[in-house]
Amino acid sequence: MTARPSHTAQSAELRSAARHMTRRRLLNHTTAAVALAFGVGLPGTAHAAELDARRITDDPFTLGIASGEPLPGSVLLWTRLAPFPYEPDGGMPFRRVRLRWEIAHDPRFTRIVRRGTAVSHPELHHSVHCEVNGLVEDRTYYYRFRAGRWISATGRTRTAPAPSSRVAALRFAAVSCQAYHHGYFTPYRHLADEELAVVFHLGDYLYEHPVSPVGGARRLTGGPLPAHFDRETLTLEDYRLRYGLYKSDPDLKAAHAAHPFVLTWDDHETENNYAGDQPGHTQPTEEFLLRRASAYRAYWEHQPLRLPQRPRGPDMRLYRRVRFGRLAQFDVLDTRQYRSAQAYGDGWHPPGPQSEDPARTLTGAAQERWLLDGWRTSRARWHVLAQQVTFARRWRSPVPPHTVSMDAWDGYPASRSRVLAGAEAAGIDRLLVLSGDVHVSYGFDLKADWDDPDSRTLGTEIVTTSISSGGNGTARPPNWTALTTANPHLRHYDGHRGYTVVTLDEDRMRADFRTVTAVTTPTAPMTTAASFISEARSPGLRRV
Structure with a gap:
């Protein structure tokens, strides 16, 4: 990775100029970058020529590997080819690269159960998302990627139980x-x-x-x-x-x-x-x-x-x-993309007409309906709401006037009340909210x-x-x-x-x-x- 000169303190004049430059830098996005940011389709073979993975001379798995989104009999495997991750192109040419993945019962890969290939496209920054199906439910597996002579670290993952299964813990x-x-x-x-x-x-x-x-x-x-x-x-x-x-x-x-x-x-x-x-x-x-x-x-x-x-x-x-079987249903929320703007200009403020307006929402109407409908039809014992900001009321001081965070659920009390009422209406008696x-x-x-x-x-x-x-x-x-x-x-x-x-x-x-x-x-x-x-x-x- 290329070294840079030592950092020196900028003058107030230079800092002011830098603020103007940030806006210019955003507006001066190249046409290609804008097209990538707003693109809706996966790259096709016409977008970039193919590079033989055997020509990669440095370890391309510097960002590691990951798995996620466990389903019964299925997991998602991820990696990104980046020999030099601190460089804008990650050290990769603008060419697509074919790599292989393997998933096995053991970390030594003596019992491989699935293998396949994936293409890392430069348009997607040489990242790959491999949806592996046909696995056994509620089972631990091991996985890895290969690109030419390079082999990634070994990852461990696990599938979810079958929807009807009794999960003890x-x-x-x-x-x-x-x-x-x-x-x-x-x-x-x-x-x-x-x-x-x-x-x-x-x-x-x-x-x-x-x-x-x-x-x-x-x-x-x-x-x-x-x-x-x-x-x-x-x-x-x-x-x-x-x-x-x-x-x-x-x-x-x-x-x-x-x-x-x-x-x-x-x-x-x-x-x-x-x-x-x-x-x-x-x-x-x-x-x-x-x-x-x-x-x-x-x-x-x-x-x-x-x-x-x-x-x-x-x-x-x-x-x-x-x-996870009949034991738990996790509803993963997005409380940023659809929310009403924070009342009273954000920050900490006493509750008032702005924040208590019943039309205000933290989740958006569509996501709220999706959540409450999902609770009504669920047969799980536990319902876990995996989301971002503090849900419970949180007064900042015991002395009036009591201020609350306009960025958390306290700033959207009507939205919170609808969620709690929906849980009660659905008969949920094991409700857990996860926040960060x-x-x-x-x-x-x-x-x-x-x-x-x-x-x-x-x-x-x-x-x-x-x-x-x-x-x-x-x-x-x-x-x-x-x-x-x-x-x-x-x-x-x-x-x-x-x-x-x-x-x-x-x-x-x-x-x-x-x-x-x-x-x-x-x-x-x-x-x-x-x-x-x-x-x-x-x-x-x-x-x-």
């Missing part, structure tokens, strides 16, 4: 928020060693903010990062490069190789606190939609997502449903009446902390007393980094909040900060 993890410049992805190294059926990523897989030559808080010593990382992501090339930086992290690669992922995004994969077609800062809608199209395309190219999730311009159907976003871990009881701590508990919410965002953190952040006093339904609050492991059986949920002491050093140990259970006959979090 399910163990999965929830993760979110991994800012490269805030520290190492140490929690992922520990996550790779967990025994899990699946990992749910709840958003902020990358951040659009500049990354300094030393990687921010990582303080890299192996030479400076290229200059193109030290700017905000705006164009398709920017987002692709940023994924190249993130996915080259060894701990993230280890976690992807160990478990299948089901992913949804939040805001930073595109821009902080955007809402629908409204950017997080002042910008014409047309310009922002071009940026959104670029961000969405790069997201799909770099994640183990199936073909129905492939974007069409600035639109991408990311909400979907994953089932806030860089701390919470455990909430979901109350029928937020103002009455003794009112019925309708379900629980587990908010997983960040992988690295926010830096090292602390067990009791400065607002710990204020939040725990103001919100009696808040049963757990910890500010360290890590992830959450959840175990479900037919009548009980257990949440283990895993944390590390620091992310500014890459070898921090993992501990369990707290464990809670919630029982179907007595919902609500109880510490164990």
Whole structure:
């Protein structure tokens, strides 16, 4: 990777000029880049000549491998060819490359059960998404890719159980928020060693903010990062490069190789606190939609997502449903693409007519109908809502006026009420909400009446902390007393980094909040900060 000159502080005049340049850089997208961002079809053979994979002279699997979207008898396998991931083209020529994949019962590949070929197209940044069918339900498999003489690392994945099967228990993890410049992805190294059926990523897989030559808080010593990382992501090339930086992290690669992922995004994969077609800062809608199209395309190219999730311009159907037998139904939401703009200009504000307008929505009408219809027809025992932002009411202070986050469900209380009413109407008595976003871990009881701590508990919410965002953190952040006093339904609050492991059986949920002491050093140990259970006959979090 090419070294860059050392970074020097810019003057105020140069910083002002740089701000003007970001808009110009977005508008000066080449015709080819715009066509790629808004393209709706897969590349055809006429788009690029073929390169013999035997001519690849450097390891093309620097970004690792991944699997995801487990179905009964089917998984999705992903990789991307990028010998030099810090370069705009990844070190690959503009030619399509044919590679092979194998899936086996054992990690030595002595019992191969499926094999096939896939084509990595330059139009899709040499990424491949292989949908492997014909596997046995509820079974662990091992997989790998070959390109010429190069063989990828070995990955482990697992199919989902049959829809009608009785599943005694399910163990999965929830993760979110991994800012490269805030520290190492140490929690992922520990996550790779967990025994899990699946990992749910709840958003902020990358951040659009500049990354300094030393990687921010990582303080890299192996030479400076290229200059193109030290700017905000705006164009398709920017987002692709940023994924190249993130996915080259060894701990993230280890976690992807160990478990299948089901992913949804939040805001930073595109821009902080955007809402629908409204950017997080002042910008014409047309310009922002071009940026959104670029961000969405790069997201799909770099994640183990199936073909129905492939974007069409600035639109991408990311909400979907994953089932694990009759035990659990996971409804994966997208709370960014369809939401109403934040009330009162975003931030923290007392509830008022703007935020409480019943027409406001966090999910959009179509996604809300899809969710409630799916609950009405479900036969699962547990219903898990995998989504991004804090669902429970969260007062910032016990002293009036009580302010709440206009970016979370508190800013859309009518939308939240409709969801809870839909769960009650469907007879759901085992409701679990998974959330991320806030860089701390919470455990909430979901109350029928937020103002009455003794009112019925309708379900629980587990908010997983960040992988690295926010830096090292602390067990009791400065607002710990204020939040725990103001919100009696808040049963757990910890500010360290890590992830959450959840175990479900037919009548009980257990949440283990895993944390590390620091992310500014890459070898921090993992501990369990707290464990809670919630029982179907007595919902609500109880510490164990």
